[in-house]
Amino acid sequence: MLDENLARHAALLAEARAGGAGLVVFPELGLTGYQLQDLAAEVAMHADDRRLLGLAAETGGLSAVVSFVEEADDHRLFISAALLEDGDVRFVHRKLFLPTYGLFDERRFFAAGDRLRAVDSRLGIRLGIGVCEDFWHMSVPETLALDGAQMLINVSSSPGRDLAAIHEVGLGTAVSWRTLMRTYAQLTTCFAVFCNRVGVDETVTFWGGSEVVAPSGEAVFTAPLFDEGLHFVDVELGDVRRERIGLPLLRDERPELHLRELRRILAERTGMAPDQASEWPDVREAPEPDDSPEPDDVHDGWTPRQTGGVPNRWSASGGDEADR
Amino acid sequence: MNTDEAVPPDPSFEPGSPMFELPAELAIDTVVARRVMVGFIRNQLQQAGFGRALLGLSGGIDSALVAYLVAEAIGAEMLLCVLMPYRTSSSESVEHASLVVSELGCASEIVDISPMVDGYFGRDGDLGAGGQASLDASQLRRGNVMARQRMSVLYDRSVLWGGLVAGTGNKTESLIGYTTLFGDSACAFNPIGDLYKSQVRQVAAAVGVPEAIIRKAPSADLWPGQTDEAEAGFTYPELDRLLFWMIDKRRTDEELVAMGFPTVAVERVKRLVAASEFKRQVPPVAKLGPRTTGVDYLYPRRRPGSARR
DSSP, rough: OOHHHHHHHHHHHHHHTTTTTTTEEEETTTOOOOOOOGGGHHHHOOOTTTTHHHGOOOGOOOEEEEEEEEOOOOOOOOEEEEEEEETTEEEEEEOOOOOTTTTTTTTHHOOOOOOOEEOOOOSSEEEEEEGGGGGGGHHHHHHHTTTTTEEEEEOOBBBBOOTEEEEEEETTHHHHHHHHHHHHHHTTSSEEEEEEEEEHHHHEEEEEEEEETTTTTTTEEEOSSSSSOOOOOOOHHHHHHHHHHHHHTTTTHHHHHHHHHHHHHHHHHSSOOTTOSSOOOOGGGGOGGGGGGOOOGOOOOSSSSSTTTTOOOTTOGGGGGGGG | OOOOOOSSSSSGOOOOSSOOOGGGOOOBBBBHHHHHHHHHHHHHHHHOOOOEEEEOOOHHHHHHHHHHHHHHHHHHGGEEEEEEOOTTTOHHHHHHHHHHHHHTOOOOEOOOOOOHHHHHOOTTTTTTTHHHHHHHHOHHHHHHHHHHHHHHHHHHHHHHHHTEEOOOOOHHHHHHHHSSTTTTTTTSSSSSTTTTTHHHHHHHHHHHHHHHHSSSSOOOSSTOOOOOHHHHTTTTHHHHHHIIIISSSOOOOOHHHHTTTTHHHHHHHHHHHHTGGGGGGGHHHHHHSSOOOOOTBBOSSSSOOOOOO
């Protein structure tokens, strides 16, 4: 299975090169298949596996994103996406968010990555690589853009579901992904590349529909649903500069504000500060019996607490930090 | 049921009365549904190493739709439809099944299960293999044995035909447990098991299942004059809507009643769904060893090396 997929990837790389491609993107777990369960350990490769290096050797003058089960030296298994360039494994991104709900069971079989960063590519731009569920968390495209990415790349094995007729393309999952990627492109003023698998595994059908979205949020290419294919898309990299000059959203980001508030929220969540989001009274701040609030002033968990010396979450601002 | 919410299935069937009632929230994109189900059938067979399939064709809409989908996926010449009437089965059932066979041009055969069923229950006062306790068996017992005889015939024919048994049960009957365990629910794969009956009708109309089959009242045809809706006490559009909001949309009992569903219907359907949970799951195995199938020995059903050839 793995050998056949490696050979197929190599053949597609050759076809892409012949077609003049500079960057070739393959879907999540394209080298192994997605529905693996206990097979995951049987198809796992280290990032320096000779088979992966063999595929990398096919990338002279090319950049490629391929995805596989990565085994770490401590034998944790990751869903990884590797950037192969000019014959080398240049970078490996380990999937950060492993859906384990609904029809997904990833966390049972895989470890979650813990590193998120953009990477310089031979294309002269910085790439921000994520795997499927990673892009259902806003922090990922945001962080990658702040880290200098000009092109966000998401590789997916998205199972199609929700056939309701109200959707523009008849498949709820496809509508969701279009919305997400176009929104991320626009908000980060990056190119956004979405590469989704096609095919059937067990009960689920992967629906394809890969897209390339310009930094304006406009889709410049949309692949058909359910059809496998190697598609060539011309992108004007100068669009990133033009978009960012005209719409300087990235310039105006406030990462320091975000970080400060994140620190506060983290402190509250981990019990290091009074948690204003909690529905439970903060025991450390509990008033003495003598100071009990009036019966009609008991905190119900929904309305902001006004008494007892705990800061009111609605009036808190960054400047209040020193008071805590 | 507010008929204002019903969506006409296909403009090409107008004018004339709509073939069926389709609650608006249940309407699906039939092009996408067809694409997914046909791809699913093709993939299931390919991964198992089979080029052929067979199914029990009853004359009803569910098996007719699956026959059309299988024929589209692998070609009608790779499909065998087995008609398995009992002596009390409605003649219309066989006629409608024959209509599907002639429309598709697939292989078919008729296996009369009467001797098998009567051989067990007995007939006209003559004892069968089931002895005295089976001579005046209830309709329920007779219906279950008929469904399991059909399963037995289908799985035997699958060896002869060299194909996999395609399932024909829909989501509505599965959820309320209106199936016979190891009988009509037995199959190698089921392309329509996530479609409510109303959606089966919508897709059937889209793929060209004969109108007479779509229009007639659904029946298990286990005894003369039986219809699903009379037996259940619900119409399918009502039941499908209730199941959709209860299960797919996770509405609470209170929310369902507030939406206008009768309290008795909500309670009864909830009970039916809970009471039939066992029919939808693989029987539990007592955990003893370090690695137990279905518990902590978890492999895809089709994996490298699993195909027949």
